[in-house]
Amino acid sequence: MNEIVKGGLESLGISLFYAKLVLGMVFSFALTFFSIPTIVKISRRKNLMDEPGIRSSHLRKIPNLGGIAIFYSLAVCASIFAFELFELYKFLFASLVILLYIGVMDDIVVMRAYKKLLVQIIVTALMVLGSDVRIRSFFGVLGIYELSYTVSVIFSMFTFIVLINSFNLIDGIDGLSGGYSIICSALFGISYFRLGEFNYPLVVLSAVIIGSVIGFLYYNLSPYRTNKVFMGDTGSMILGFLLAFTAICFIDIFIDKQLPDVPRYFLQTAPAVTVAILILPIVDTLNVVIIRLLNRQSIFAADKNHIHHSLLELGLTHRRSSAYIMVYYLFVVMVAYFYRHINVNYLLVLVLTLGFIGAYIPRLILYLRKETN
Template structure:
C-alpha cells in the first residue's frame, strides 16, 4: 500500500483527493457493470423476488443487487481506505458473514433466528473485537460515561436494531438506496470537517455513495428487464455500515487521551447521529408499537410502514421515496442548527418530528376520505 501511495503522490495532487476520486469512480463502475451479469443469472436460475404481503411490486424482480454493492465495497475499501481494516481487524470478516447470510436469505429465505444469530455474531466481532462501541451518552437522560459491559451490550443491540431497521425501510424503489446515499453523504462531510485522522472514513463513505448510485440507476429503471432490488444482502450490509459509521461518529467526540490525535467535543453528537438515521429508527419503532397495540407479534409482516402509507395516497415509488427523504433531511438540518441546544430537549424535538412525519400520510388520507364521504 505504501508503494501505491507513492505512485499516487507522483501525480502532484494530494493523495487523499486522488483516493476520493478513484474510490468513487471504481465503486460506481464495479457495481454498474456487475449488475447486468447478476440480472442474467437471476433470470436464468429464476432467483427472483416473489410478490408477498409486504411487497409493493406485482411481478417477479431480481433481488440480488446487494451482491454488486458488496463486490464494489469489498474491492475498493481495502484499496483506498485500507487503514480502516488495519485499525478494525474484524470489519471485513463481518461484511463477508453478512454477505453469506444475506444471499442465503434472498435465495432460500432463512429462518429469522438464524439471521439474528449472524447479526449478533458480526455485532460482537466489531464491538468487542474492534472496540467500536458507544462509550458515552453526553448527558442523555443524565447518562454520561458508560460502564464497559453496559457499553458493549448497548452497542451490540444498537448494531442489531439498525441492521434490521434499515432492512425494513427497503420496501419501495429508491428509498433504502436513496436514504443510504444521504446518510453516507452527511457522515462523509462530517468526517471531512473533523480532520485528516478521519479521512479513511470519508473515503469509505464516498465508496458507499458510488456503489449505491450505480445500484439506483437499475433500481429506479422503468424497464423491468433491467430492474433489480438490493435484497436482504444489500440492506443488511448498508445497515451495518451505517451503524458502524454512526457509532464511529459519536466516538470521535470522546477524549481518549491518545497522543497526536485531535479530539473534539459536541454534547449533541449522539442526537445528531440519531437525526441522520431517524427514518429507519422511527419507522421501525412505529410499526412495532402499532403491532403491539393490535396484539400482534412485533415480527409479523404488515403494511404500516411510512412508504406503504404514501403508496396508499396513490403516489409513485419515486415520489414517495423523494418526499420521505426530503422530510427527514429537514429534520437533520434542524438538528444541525440546534446542535448546541440541551441534548435531551433536542432528542425530544427530533423524535417528535420523526414520529409526526410518520403520520402525515395517515392524516392526509383521513382528510381525503372525510372529504370524499361528504361529497
C-alpha cells in the same frame, strides 16, 4: 509502497486523500454498474426472483440479488482505498462476508428470523468485542454519561442489530433504502472530513458506499422491467451494518482518548445528531413496532404500516414517495444541525418529535380524505 505513491502524487500536485476519495467512488460505481447485468441475467435464468407478497409494493417477480454487486464493489474498493480501516478494525471484513452469506441465503431460501438474528449477534459481537467499536458514553442523555464496559457492549450490540434490521425494513419501495444510504453516507462523510485527517479513511469509506449505491440505483430505478433489480436482504443488511459502524465511530470521535490526532472539538449533542441522520429507519421501525404491539400482533409479522406504504396509498409513485421521505428527513437533519449546541436531551426530543410527525403526516392526509368522502 503507500509512501512511494503518495510522493508521486504530491509531485504532480495531487493529494493522496483526494485521489483515494475520487478513485474509490468512481471504481465502486463502475464495479456495481457493470456487475449487476450479469447478476440479473443469472437470476432470471435460475429463477432467483423476489416473489410479490403481503408487504410487497410490486406486482411482478424481480431479481433481488443486487446486494451481491454492492458487496463486491465495497469489498474491493474499501480494502484498496480505505485499507487502514481493515487494519484498525480486524473483524470488519469478516463481518461483511458473514452478512453476505446470510443475506444471499435469505434472498434465495428465506431463512427464519431467529437464524438471521443469531448470525447478526455473532457479527455484532465480532465488531463490538473483537474490534472494540462501541458507544462509550451517552453524553448526558437521560443524565447518563460514561457507560460501564458491560453496558457499553450490550447497548452497542443492540444498536448494530436494530440498525441492520431497520434498513431492511425501509427497503420496501424503489430508491428509498439506497437513496437514504447515500444521504447518510454523505452526511457522515462530510462530518468526518471536517473533523480532521485522522478520520480520512472513514471519509473514503463513505465515498465508496455512495459510489456503489449509485451504481445500484441506476438499475433499481430503471423503468425497464428487464434491467430492474432489488438489493434484497444482502444489500440492506450490509448497508445497515456499515451505517451503524460509521454512526458509532462518529459518536466515538468525541470521546476524550488523549490522542494527539483526535480533534479537540467536542459536540455534546453527538448522539442526537447521529439519531437525526439515521432518523428514517429509527422512526419507521419504532412506529411499526408500536402499531403491532397495540394490535397485539407479533413484532415480526409482515404488514403495510410503514411510512412508504402510506404514501403509496395516497397515490404517489415509488420515486415520489422516496423523494418526499428523503426531503422531509433531510429537513430534520438541518434542524438538528442548526440546534446542535442546545441541551442534548432537548435536541433528541425535538428530532424524534419531528421524525414521528413526518411519519404520521401521510396517515393524517389519508384519514382526512376518508372523512371528506
